[in-house]
Amino acid sequence: MIRYKSTRQLGLEGFSLPFGGKLNPENRWVKWSLAIPWDELASGYYKSMSSTQGRPGKDARLVIGAVIIKHKLNLSDEETVLQIQENPYLQYFVGLSSYKDEPPFTASLFVEIRKRMGRKVFLSFEETILSSIEKKRHRKTSKLPGSDDPENHGKMVVDATVAEQAIRYPTxxxxxxxxxxxxxxxxxxxxxxxxxxxxxxxxxxxxxxxxxxxxxxxxxxxxxxxxxxxxxxxxxxxxxxxxxxxxxxxxxxxxxxxxxxxxxxxxxxxxxxxxxxxxxxxxxxxxxxxxxxxQPHVRPIVRGKASHKVEFGSKLSVSMVDGIALVDHFGWDAFNESTDLITQIEAYKRRYGCFPEVVLADGIYGTRANRKYMKQNNIRFGGKPLGRPKRQTAGNAEQLKQEKLQRRQDALDRIPIEGKFGQGKNGYRLNYIRARTLKTSEAWINSIFLVMNLMVLLRFCCALLTGVSKKVQQDLFANLLAEALSVFVFQVMRWSTILVPNR
Known part of the structure; x- marks a missing residue:
């Protein structure tokens, strides 16, 4: 049942502190609370809920804000509740009108959210972030002469990694x-x-x-x-x-x-x-x-790394475009990531309306089937060509030099996806997934990529609005996040209703 009051943010003067003083308006949580359109998010959150039946739920802003805090600060469920209880800035962020020295809810609420969130929820949110960035850039694809298909555009970087589970090393x-x-x-x-x-x-x-x-x-x-x-x-x-x-x-x-x-x-x-x-x-x-x-669903995955020859967890095929990392394939069994490349390219076309101009990947992706598919669609593969190296002559020396420089540049352009994996594992503990079940582990991993993509969106907004007045920045930033996050919250509640029917 819906129990809702307008979540429009109170001014800093309206937030009372028991020990006196006032909140700093330059604090990051204060700024984010002003930029996020809470009322629009609450509208999407409550679309699939009954207004007359069922147990009254927690306020939408409280739930959504707590999820953002948890994954942004990389906290456990219990620690997130304690941080909100102890920090007045976080209480202001989640919409409380005054400081309260009591837990806002029980930590088990996070478990229920993870159980209800499926892959389609995160997929729709990722696509919304991408479409929002594309609209702000006003990118238009041109047409090839005599063809109805748009010209290839953009650069897609693909790779695979393993998200390790928090289990004891098995013997x-x-x-x-x-x-x-x-x-x-x-x-x-x-x-x-x-x-x-x-x-x-x-x-x-x-x-x-x-x-x-x-x-x-x-x-x-x-x-x-x-x-x-x-x-x-x-x-x-x-x-x-x-x-x-x-x-x-x-x-x-x-x-x-x-x-x-x-x-x-x-x-x-x-x-x-x-x-x-x-x-x-x-x-x-x-x-x-x-x-x-x-966790009997966890499997050993041989990686051949110097530090970890075998990793225990789920394997992910990830594609990255302009800093946005998308999980295209999630599986618990070891698989050859090169078999996902054609599916990832087709997914790129569905998102952007055209094929990528170049695909950057390591050598395992350069199979004959993948190269044939990319050649048919005018996609350049940023890898070493098959066969013996060409013999250098006076006529082709300059060409071979340019091709070598291009391969070196492609290798450098592929580094950001390795950095994205490092960010996820070192900053967001992607290598230490503490969820226990199959579904909650997948939701945990997708939530990490969701937060990393949201941070890219925030940085993009800050760069886009450089030099614009503060009022215009807040309005444009709010509209962008409203478009991206409202779809995400709506999908969460829609799938929650399917998985957990009303009593």
């Missing part, structure tokens, strides 16, 4: 030990509701002692690791027999414990099967390998 022995401990907890809970008078023997103390003996060694040999793996497999297999016996004794058509326990039982069973096959076949890999029991 076979530690995973089996965790699975064994979960199986012991299952035995304890099933025994409590069974008719047995004596608990099945699990040898948990001995198993724990054996695990610590190997885990404390700095560099255990292959024979010791194999022996420890065999021991943990035996303990786990014995526990599975006890669990099956207890389930048969309790009976019933459904699993007698909570659904989370049933899910854990399935996961550790699958983990045991993978580890047993690798142990018997003396291999160190298998398909769809589980590296985290709490």
């Amino acid at each position: 076979d022995i530690s995973l089996l030990n965790e699975a064994r401990e979960i199986s012991e907890q299952l035995i304890d809970e099933l025994y409590a509701i069974s008719s047995l008078t004596k608990k099945p023997r699990t040898y948990r103390q001995q198993a724990r002692k054996r695990y610590l003996a190997i885990s404390k060694k700095r560099n255990p040999g292959g024979k010791l690791r194999r022996k420890a793996t065999r021991e943990q497999l035996q303990y786990l297999r014995r526990n599975f027999r006890h669990i099956e016996m207890l389930l048969d004794m309790i009976g019933g058509r459904s699993f007698p414990l909570h659904h989370n326990r049933q899910r854990q039982y399935w996961i550790i069973h699958h983990l045991y099967g993978q580890q047993y096959r690798m142990y018997k076949e003396k291999k160190r890999r298998c398909d769809d390998r589980i590296v985290s029991i709490s």
